[in-house]
Amino acid sequence: MSETPLIQIRNLSKFYGAKQVLKNLSLDIYPGQVIGYIGPNGAGKSTTVKILTGLIPDFTGEVIVDGISMAKDPQSIKKLFGYVPENAEIYDVLTPLEYLDFIGKLYGMESITLEERVTKLLAAFGLANNVNDRMDTFSKGMKQKVLLIAGIIHNPKIIILDEPLSGLDANAVIVVKELILRLAKEGKTIFYCSHMMDVVEKVSDRIMLINKGEVIADGTFESLKQNHSDTLEKIFSKLTGNEHSGDDASAIINALD
Amino acid sequence: MDKIYLKFIQLLNPVLSRAGVDTDQLYQILRIKLIIDERRPKVMFAQRQNNKKKVQSPWFVSFFTVLMGIFIGLVLFLNKMPYVGQTIYFSVFMVLMSLTLISDFTTVLIDTRDQFIILPRPVNDRTIAVSRILHISIYVLRLALLQGLPGLVMIGFIDGLAAVPVFFIQILEVTFISIFLVNIVYLVLMKFVSPQKFKDIINYIQIAFSILIFGAYYLLPKLIDVSILKNISILSHWFSYILPPVWITALNELLFHHERADMITSLLAITGLVVPLFGLWLVAKVLAPGFNRRLSIIATSDGSAGTPAKVKTEGKSGLMDKIANLVATDPVENAGFRITWKLATRSREFKMKVYPAFGYIPIYFLYFTLNGKGHSLAERWENVKAGHNYIILAYLCIFLLMAALSNVAMSDRYKSAWVYYTTPISEPGKILSGMYKAILVIFFVPYSLFWGAVIVGIWGPAAINDVLLAMLVGIIYGILMALFMIKGLPFSKPVMIKQSGGRIVTTLMTMILLGGIGVAHYFLMKWETVIWIAIIPFFLITWIMLHYYKKTTWESLEMAEDL
Incomplete structure (x- = not known):
């Protein structure tokens, strides 16, 4: 692991009106790491991701990626990132080929390399027969595959995955998990946001738990286990103050009587 | 057709890149947007054919627009009295155009997906802004030309060949004024209503639009007495002077009917040339910046885009x-x-x-x-x-x-x-x-x-x-x-x-x-x-x-x- 962090976040704060969603967040991420970024709903996870991808331009604090400041030159940073959004937004009247061609060209890729890569990737994801079908007929999993390809098409240094497994079938899940590990081996940095604790546990070599706009746990799964509990699920509920999940369940049972 | 627009825009490339626009990205964004437009069913026609979900071909839509242009073009022949034909023509033109813009183009303007598809890519703000402006311009010009085409031909028969290029300028004037009006409507709505309400109101405008078209189609021929209309004297009412279609018509009056034109006609014609340009300038300089910001608020308020969205509560009824x-x-x-x-x-x-x-x-x-x-x-x-x-x-x-x-x-x-x-x-x-x-x-x-x-x-x-x-x-x-x-x-x-x-x-x-x-x-x-x-x-x-x-x-x- 190299000494200079690839992503440096210093005192990052974000307000929505009077509500503070991120409270002086600071973190360093090193090349080749797979970060599991977890937290309950409304903890500030999506906000962090949106600031990193340049979707939210106004924030206080400092975000430096590969030595470039987000406030000064967001365009250069965006080139380094590949982003797979959570909500599966896609221009679904296009075909996968048209869509990926469009995305690749926004990154300034040459037509010839792009076409070759798109065809190969679509085939690798099992979409070879749907290359020229409009995506409005696609299942959720098929669209998710196209989004995944769009996130890695320009061979980015950093890949941000926001719930990338939603809608995928078991086989595709295995492929994507394997893919994450292989990309990390290639030296890519991966920022993985998810609610699926068991996957996070397996793929990430560093887990960050965020709650109410602050990082409340940060370390390898092993180190978290020593300090807290033995599964990520339990660690999660303990640290986010929902330790007594049994009580919640009993309240639910009681309400049925 | 779209290829021609794109080629034309590429001619502007030197200017655009000097202004800080990435012309390759611009080309790609516009190309994709035009493809999406073409495949998107149009609201105005979705009404009648709701059991045919498949695309109405763009040719059908174009044909319908031209047909509309022929209908309204017919009033141009009412040219015995000064101003009558063209004033009516441009009034209808303006109303149709504004309503089409509001009902069909709102979805394009508020495409929430851009947030997640284009914004995370290395595309700078200026490229996005210019692509949006050009996209709207292409849409509007296409509409204006199709709708105005029959009028262009007809005016050639009425006032001679020289009237055709002048009529083209008049169409541009009325188009600019429509854009200006639509912008005002949007701004007022955005200022006073919540994003959720905004979409509802647009919905009601669409409904009103289809009733209006329907009513005009069935009732106007019954209600309007052409013989009265022919002899109407437009300028005898004071409020005529503040109607944009009258200014626009004045240009034709001045150049092709100078025997009945006077000082006022020239003044009106100048107003007709200046106001649309001024309106366009106002839109670009003063209204557009705030417009884009508000628009993105509307766009994001819909999904999980981070802003603590106001939850629409339904009271107990x-x-x-x-x-x-x-x-x-x-x-x-x-x-x-x-x-x-x-x-x-x-x-x-x-x-x-x-x-x-x-x-x-x-x-x-x-x-x-x-x-x-x-x-x-x-x-x-x-x-x-x-x-x-x-x-x-x-x-x-x-x-x-x-x-x-x-x-x-x-x-x-x-x-x-x-x-x-x-x-x-x-x-x-x-x-x-x-x-x-x-x-x-x-x-x-x-x-x-x-x-x-x-x-x-x-x-x-x-x-x-x-x-x-x-x-x-x-x-x-x-x-x-x-x-x-x-x-x-x-x-x-x-x-x-x-x-x-x-x-x-x-x-x-x-x-x-x-x-x-x-x-x-x-x-x-x-x-x-x-x-x-x-x-x-x-x-x-x-x-x-x-x-x-x-x-x-x-x-x-x-x-x-x-x-």
């Missing part, structure tokens, strides 16, 4: 509760009643298809009854009042019931209807009767009563029994229609569904039955007591049919195949 418990006492029926009530009054898709009927009905009535060529409008109206044609209006109200019924089983989100199939409902007819009652209570009954009151107000209390009987006939017809043609639980079927041949026959049969009853009613109207007595058996039939409708079984229902 006391009135609905009371009515629901009164007319639908069975729990299952009650559920059907409430779900239909709520979905029908909240779903934009349903409103878009059904609400125009509110306006179509009086338009149809006037279309059928205002007859008598050569008489003045007042005379014709006196004729209508003297006759018994009000019964047509009473029966036309059934049209609203038909519109509501034929859409109530359909929805884009039909998959949510899985709840009906996973819950142990042994008598789905109860849901159906709840649904039917809800439609009666929200749409048909109040609407019929409203026109009933109007009828009684104009034609006197002798009409009360006719109105009541027509309503009962409507309710019976509605049940027949629901039984044989709808066959679906509320909002449970995809919009595109095949009409089987047998169904067309039943439709025809029930229509004939309805017509027969209507005609019989018309001939029996003279005998007031007969009508009063007829109400009793019809009431009983209604009651019995509702009873049987409630017994509908699963076997007779159709459901979506791909739940």
